[in-house]
Amino acid sequence: MPFSTKTTRTYSLLAIFLALRAFGNLSLAWGTKHLGETLAADPRVYIRSMAAPYIAAGIAMLILALLVRLALLSLADLSFILPMTAIGYVLAALLGKFSPLHETVSPRRWLAVALIFAGAALVSSTPQATGRIEGAK
Amino acid sequence: MTWVLLIIMVAATAASDLLQSFEMKRAGEQSVGARGVARLLRMIVERRYLLLSIVCLAFSFFAFMALVQSAPLSFAVPASASSFILETVLAKILLKEQIGVRRAAGSFLVLCGVVLLGR
Numbered sequence: 001m002p003f004s005t006k007t008t009r010t011y012s013l014l015a016i017f018l019a020l021r022a023f024g025n026l027s028l029a030w031g032t033k034h035l036g037e038t039l040a041a042d043p044r045v046y047i048r049s050m051a052a053p054y055i056a057a058g059i060a061m062l063i064l065a066l067l068v069r070l071a072l073l074s075l076a077d078l079s080f081i082l083p084m085t086a087i088g089y090v091l092a093a094l095l096g097k098f099s100p101l102h103e104t105v106s107p108r109r110w111l112a113v114a115l116i117f118a119g120a121a122l123v124s125s126t127p128q129a130t131g132r133i134e135g136a137k
Numbered sequence: 138m139t140w141v142l143l144i145i146m147v148a149a150t151a152a153s154d155l156l157q158s159f160e161m162k163r164a165g166e167q168s169v170g171a172r173g174v175a176r177l178l179r180m181i182v183e184r185r186y187l188l189l190s191i192v193c194l195a196f197s198f199f200a201f202m203a204l205v206q207s208a209p210l211s212f213a214v215p216a217s218a219s220s221f222i223l224e225t226v227l228a229k230i231l232l233k234e235q236i237g238v239r240r241a242a243g244s245f246l247v248l249c250g251v252v253l254l255g256r
Binding site: 025026028029032033035038039040046049055086088089092093095096097099101103105108109111112113114115116117118119120121122123124125 | 199242
């Protein structure tokens with residue numbers, strides 16, 4: 001397979017993965033917030049809640065995201081995928097603000113999200129098995 | 138309640154990851170081909186710690202569902218990154234992994250971010 005095709009496929013799968021996870025979380029948030037009963041220790045509430053369309057759709061999207069991530073792992077290195085996954089924290093803040101959830105994201109929270117994004121990307125870009133030489137990338 | 142749920146979620150995530158890492162390192166290197174997946178599935182059933190790790194993962198997901206019900210999405214998802222901090226500490230203590238400067242610095246940034254989220 002030509003290099004460019006593989007790169008395109010990797011980035012499109014990455015975009016699909018990030019979108020599925022972000023919108024899966026959003027759907028889950030929307031669904032649980034409009035559930036009418038509180039999710040706590042009772043497992044029956046959880047089982048009932050999965051019949052709610054937005055919760056079911058959210059869980060389906062999150063499962064799909066896992067499968068796309070598996071496909072992605074077969075194309076690209078884990079050390080590339082993991083730091084990229086940290087973009088999800090920023091997406092969650094963006095979706096919280098600009099989706100129908102209409103969350104207020106204070107400047108302090110943006111700063112917190114930026115720190116968490118940077119930290120998660122840094123943690124994820126460390127070598128996978130200690131003792132192995134760290135890649136130049 | 139928010140922080141209780143977050144703590145349950147982070148503890149369950151960390152427990153799940155540590156159990157998985159511990160058991161898979163004991164199992165040796167695995168291939169993840171088409172045949173590898175079937176073998177992985179069999180291994181999950183056979184190895185007690187892997188099963189336990191999946192139970193922990195379920196707990197973590199249910200805690201996340203409850204968290205996202207009461208807390209804003211823009212809080213819940215970034216806050217879930219605090220598992221990096223706990224996992225880094227536990228990986229060093231329990232799995233005896235070497236923690237590099239980058240990993241330590243990254244965990245510290247996440248810690249700062251989570252503290253900022255909470256204020």
